[in-house]
Amino acid sequence: MIHFKREGGFAGLSTSKEVDETDLPENIRKLLKKLPDVKTKTGKSLRRDGFKYTIEVEVEKKATQYIINEEDVSEAIAPLIEYLDALPMKPSS
């Protein structure tokens, strides 16, 4: 299972989405493997009102979480975030 969360932005709103990994298109699923390579810039970020993304990949009850600031989104993983962000909202529990 993939849990996706976007927070921050000018409005400061949080949205959560989730999707089964097997439901992802092949090209998007491949991008999950690139998440460990995302480099976070050192030093204090000066971006204000930017988005922050959290992607949690859960495989056999073991979850790995990746937190990515908008300015650290590389072109390599941009399509993954774009895809997850466009998913329908998770129903509120």
Next chain:
Amino acid sequence: MCNNSVFCQIVPPFLSDKDVKELDVQFRERRTIKSDLEAMPAVAFLGTKRVKRFIYDCTNTIFQQLKLVRKEGGAKVKDKSVNTAYDYAGIIRTYFKKKLKFNSFDGNGSDMIFNVHYGENYNNAFWDGDEMTFGDGDGDSFLSFVNSLDVMGHELGHGVIQFTANLDYEKQPGALNEHFADVFGTAIKQSALKQDAKTADWLIGDTIVGPNFPGIAIRSMRDPGTAFSGDPQPNHMDNFFGGSDDHFGVHINSGIPNRIFYLASMEITTQKATRIWFDALKQLKYNADFKAFKKAVVASTTKAEKSKSVGKGSVLKIAGAFKSVGL
């Protein structure tokens, strides 16, 4: 597949493959340098340098400073967003210089850079260390973020904050960072519309919400928590947000100081309150919490009362505004 996309890019037709590669390298190098910058407090608050405006079109990509479409003194262009950004930038520049004696975002007359048409259907605007960037919105929840003087004033306000107190961007200092940006946004809007505290709507982002946005604005400074259905802003310390979302609630808990500013403005006028707030901002440390904020505002009001720039009894009125939200 580029529906509702933030990142998908259309390479502008005037750029060759080589140009795109070089641009990408330059862009990433510049971003790295920017993220390593430690902002220095401004020393001179009113440089004599003439601040120039530069408006760039991102052409719906995520490249900033891609195509210069209008610069200082340049004629109007066909693109409405470009002209709006240029005109609003002029109003904001004049406000800071004339009303707050602060030249540009750094107090030292640096040029102002605005990027418009960022991303595709991008529902956001941000300050990035030395420039501002605005999305067009998706036309559904949000319209163009350029279409709001308070939003543009807010973003440039983040620059002013960076070069004065340089407040942290999480927890209470972060909420104050967002609060001061809203103060600048509403003060500039009220000044431009010739409004005062009693006639203003105190809304932030009311002109950028789209037809399917569930409310009238992004924030209400008068009544935090009422701008839209599900608005999470508290208006009192009793409802302080203690979660970790949004950098520990920077856009959420800013509702508390926003309410204080509204109450203070009702007592002494928005323009006088803004001057006091700006004076307080220059005294704050990067890690200031709400308690330190209160101390600085009360000290600045005391100074203003002594110099007779505000009426007798103003200190008590301002302290009362803090007390009414539980501070």
